[in-house]
Amino acid sequence: GENVEQHPSTLSVQEGDSAVIKCTYSDSASNYFPWYKQELGKGPQLIIDIRSNVGEKKDQRIAVTLNKTAKHFSLHITETQPEDSAVYFCAASPSDYKLSFGAGTTVTVRA
Amino acid sequence: NAGVTQTPKFRVLKTGQSMTLLCAQDMNHEYMYWYRQDPGMGLRLIHYSVGEGTTAKGEVPDGYNVSRLKKQNFLLGLESAAPSQTSVYFCASSFARSDRRETQYFGPGTRLLVL
Numbered sequence: 001g002e003n004v005e006q007h008p009s010t011l012s013v014q015e016g017d018s019a020v021i022k023c024t025y026s027d028s029a030s031n032y033f034p035w036y037k038q039e040l041g042k043g044p045q046l047i048i049d050i051r052s053n054v055g056e057k058k059d060q061r062i063a064v065t066l067n068k069t070a071k072h073f074s075l076h077i078t079e080t081q082p083e084d085s086a087v088y089f090c091a092a093s094p095s096d097y098k099l100s101f102g103a104g105t106t107v108t109v110r111a
Numbered sequence: 112n113a114g115v116t117q118t119p120k121f122r123v124l125k126t127g128q129s130m131t132l133l134c135a136q137d138m139n140h141e142y143m144y145w146y147r148q149d150p151g152m153g154l155r156l157i158h159y160s161v162g163e164g165t166t167a168k169g170e171v172p173d174g175y176n177v178s179r180l181k182k183q184n185f186l187l188g189l190e191s192a193a194p195s196q197t198s199v200y201f202c203a204s205s206f207a208r209s210d211r212r213e214t215q216y217f218g219p220g221t222r223l224l225v226l
Contacts, residue, residue: 045217103153
């Protein structure tokens with residue numbers, strides 16, 4: 001099955017700086033890559049996704065890049081704010097309804 | 112529109128006891144999923160359903176059963192709870208499309224402690 005690895009497991013950044021989270025996947029058939037944000041005590045919420053026919057996607061302060069040849073994708077958060085503090089999960093979809101998740105990255109934005 | 116709701120929010124069980132977790136969605140989604148979340152392991156798929164009356168095994172199905180008698184509800188059962196089933200359980204749902212992946216919407220989670 002699909003195996004998704006996510007790094008780093010924890011990330012501390014100064015407010016206003018950028019944060020980058022990287023993921024790799026194993027199944028070359030995967031073609032959908034969502035990112036979820038989970039705030040304390042809540043369920044994960046989709047923040048951005050990218051499909052395999054696109055190399056980069058941006059939505060305000062967040063962006064995702066995909067390198068299908070290398071089988072890796074990354075989340076970039078610019079101008080970080082305290083409300084960006086959360087756990088972030090990457091995922092890859094090898095089929096039309098299943099997601100395989102990374103282990104998560106705990107992001108802390110220091111004021 | 113409540114989205115995805117889960118009942119109960121928190122439960123403590125003794126080893127060997129049984130319980131059922133309820134997931135309900137009001138978005139008319141075809142697909143529903145049960146995940147468990149453990150520290151350092153992300154979310155792992157337990158069982159899923161692609162429609163009313165159908166269920167299938169995910170990555171970690173042992174010790175769990177599910178039922179989808181109504182489109183809007185997906186039940187997760189533990190027949191004989193074990194300490195290894197201490198976890199946070201999330202339900203999710205999504206639309207079904209043949210030509211693209213669809214967003215999965217998650218509930219708030221159920222925290223289960225098995226003593």
